Amino acid sequence: MARMKLLRIYTDEAAYFGDERVFEVVAARASGAELAGMTVVRAFFGFGHSPHRHRHHLLEEDQPLIIEIIDESARLRAFAASLADISGIGLITLEAVEILFEAPGLPAQSPNG
Numbered sequence: 001m002a003r004m005k006l007l008r009i010y011t012d013e014a015a016y017f018g019d020e021r022v023f024e025v026v027a028a029r030a031s032g033a034e035l036a037g038m039t040v041v042r043a044f045f046g047f048g049h050s051p052h053r054h055r056h057h058l059l060e061e062d063q064p065l066i067i068e069i070i071d072e073s074a075r076l077r078a079f080a081a082s083l084a085d086i087s088g089i090g091l092i093t094l095e096a097v098e099i100l101f102e103a104p105g106l107p108a109q110s111p112n113g
Contacts, residue, residue, distance in 0.1 A: 003096065003097075003098055003099075004036065004070050004071060004072060004096075004097055004098070004099055005070070005071065005072065005073045005076050005094055005095065005096060005097065006068060006069070006070055006094070006095050006096075006097045007068070007069040007070075007071075007076040007079065007080060007092065007093070007094050008066055008067070008068055008069075008091075008092065008093045008094075008095075009026060009066070009067040009069070009080075009083070009089055009090075009091075009092050010046075010064070010065070010066055010067075010089070010090040010091045010092070011023055011026075011064075011065050011067065011088055011089050011090055012062055012063070012064055012065060012088070012090075013042065013062055013063045013064075013065050014062040015087075015088030015089075016088065017086045017087065017088055022086060022088040022089060023040050023065050023067055025086060026067050026083065026086070026089075027040065027067070029079070029082065029083070030067075030069055030079065033075070033079055033082075035069050035070070035071045035075060035076070035079060036069075036070050036071040036072075037069070037070040037071075038067065038068065038069045038070075039067075039068045040065055040066070040067050040068075041065065041066045041067075041068065042063050042064075042065055043063060043064040043065065043066060044063075045064070046064030070097065070099075073094070076094060077094070080092050080094070
C-alpha cells in the first residue's frame with residue numbers, strides 16, 4: 001500500500017488563535033487543503049518546554065491535544081509551513097507511516113511519500 005507521512009501537531013485544548021481554538025483552526029485549514037486524513041486526540045497528561053503540566057480533569061478544557069494528519073511528505077511540509085502565523089502550536093513532527101488498509105471508495109494515494 002501507499003507510503004505516507006504522519007504530521008503531528010502538539011497544542012492545548014485551551015489555546016486560541018483569535019476567537020477560535022487552535023485545533024479548530026488547524027482542522028479547518030487541513031480540510032481546506034484537502035489533506036488525506038486528520039484526527040484530534042485528547043491526552044490525559046502532558047508537558048513540554050514549559051513547566052506547566054496538563055492533567056485530565058473532567059470539568060477543565062485545558063487538556064493537551066495531538067493533531068494527527070496523514071498525507072504525502074511535500075503536502076504536509078507545505079501545510080506545516082502555512083501554520084506559521086498561528087500562536088499556540090507547540091511541537092510539530094513528521095514521521096513515515098505505511099498505510100496497510102484504506103477503506104473502499106477512498107481516492108488512491110501515490111505510493112511515493
